[in-house]
Amino acid sequence: MDLLNNLALGLQTAVSLQNLGYSLIGCLLGTLIGVLPGLGPLATISMLLPVTYGLEPTSALIMLAGIYYGAAYGGSTTAILVNLPGETSSVVTVIDGYQMARRGRAGVAIATAGIGSFFAGCVGTLLLAIFAAPLTSLALQFGGAEYFSLMVVGLIGAVSLTSGSTLRAIGMVFVGILLGIVGTDITSGVQRFTFDQPMLWDGVNFIVIAVGVFALGEVIATLEAKQASPSFTNEVGRLMPNREDVRRMIPSILRGTGIGSLLGILPGAGMSIASFIAYSVERKVSRHRDEMGKGAIEGVAAPEAANNAAAQTAFIPTLTLGIPGSATMALMLGAMIMHNIQPGPQVMVTNPDLFWGLIVSMWVGNLILVMLNLPLVGLWVKLLKIPYNALFPAILVFSCIGVFGSNYATFDLYLAAGFGFMGYILRKLNCEPAPMILGFILGPMMEDNFRRAMVLSQGDLMTFVESPISAVFLAIAVILLLLVCAPAFRKGRDEMVTEE
């Protein structure tokens, strides 16, 4: 009954009045920012990170988890009402969600997304709690070679499933690794790529890159596109789904949850792919598949359940192995490191209240979101009416104070300005910046583990193949890489990603 004991410990931490409050504030802030069109979860989290600086680690992480879910949730509300996906994972929700909204069923669509996400979140949390302990004990046996190979799988997985050009994504990973090298080499004490700038001796602060590339980059791109305020549905309509709706959404939610939970665990797969696949599956197996694309409730229920389940299970590798599966998770990992927690198998042993508290608070966060989002729909609709002219100064001010607050260094703001410009150039060249963040976080860990493996094996590269666990990881990496190169897979993936 370890599981029950652990969950009880988590419950104790998570439902303390204080942490419950932080979870609530996190969900509220996350939704508030996430609902704004054009602000994806990456930009939302990087913008809101500074709010957690002053908190103790457990509360800070609980609040961050709230922000994370709030951002994902707010994104789907916007997708349904405005026909504008704020993030790739709600791209497919837009298709049927907006059609439902046009027929005056926006409320039902939002409620369906909420119910589906909540159910998926519950299953995801349970899976996380069940798999955390065995995975952790497995991870404790990992040495440098195993970790290195696992990170290779993560990076190749992330690259092979991006929607754009695979080659460009691989390049972005390398650029991220190079950025991660900047700073003092931990074993030799040599300053690398620091251009004699003492401010760079500790490396580039990851919040600087995240805010620069994502928050500033998105502001610049939106300003350049000269977007007028998007048109959207004013009428939310009835919220409660009727009996027919409920009957139709249940199988879709179940399928979506299954697909999402499975894909979330895989490093690199992430939420977008989960929702794409869930939607394609609905189009093949749903009893109402002929209505898909014309406002079918299945088209909202399945992808929303899938992306929330994936959002939840993506925490499994992040928390137990310390290896982020997606750019968003890399951001969460960076946040943990900022709060002096080195994620990995040790966390569960050394900080059990933090670990289990975080897991239970995720479930609590999902509950808060359902109770928050549905009654407050009217408020979110009003938020959508704020013109971008008034919005972007607020985004900039918060981003800038956030960058400064992470280190109290003026230099960081100059760097952030540089990364903002870089983010703009990358967007112009259609280079997805997300793999870069993953490379940036994983790069230093890869070097460290590679070096450790080489010391142990006395410079014998065969150690990566001789360790069975490492060999399995590398085999998976090779298969993934071959799949990416195979024309049939590429075609299928492109169809899946572009099909509407």
Next chain:
Amino acid sequence: MTVDRKNLAVGLLYLGIASASAIAATGYKLGTLQRMGPGYFPFPVSAGLGLVGIAIIVKAVRAAERAEPAEGWDLRPALAVCIATALFGALLKPAGLLIATVVLIMVSGLGNPNRSWRTMAIASAVLAPLCWLIFIVLLKLPLVLLPSGLGL
């Protein structure tokens, strides 16, 4: 001969970064595989990036007919936002949060094609006190609201 210009630009960018980092890394001790020096790891990474860059360039030159349409570049918003961010950094410590915030909003506004001075004034009037409340009063970040020379 036409080339896919966007891909060519990406390829050249990657190749440029790779060469720069490889050259910079020659200054660090290489070491051996068993005892890796600080210069060991940057090399394969730079080489990988360089190879990707070359592959993209080759593809760009070959697949000219499938080129993505080139878009116009309007540098104004990018420059305004980046300069505003840097100015905010320069002003925050000496001049305080209030002045830095107003300058950030006004300068970044220069890059907004639909700017209206009224909205920017309202945004400044709302955001400066809000940030003071959140970051100085509630979160207690070590910032000052007004120039320190005023003795406040």
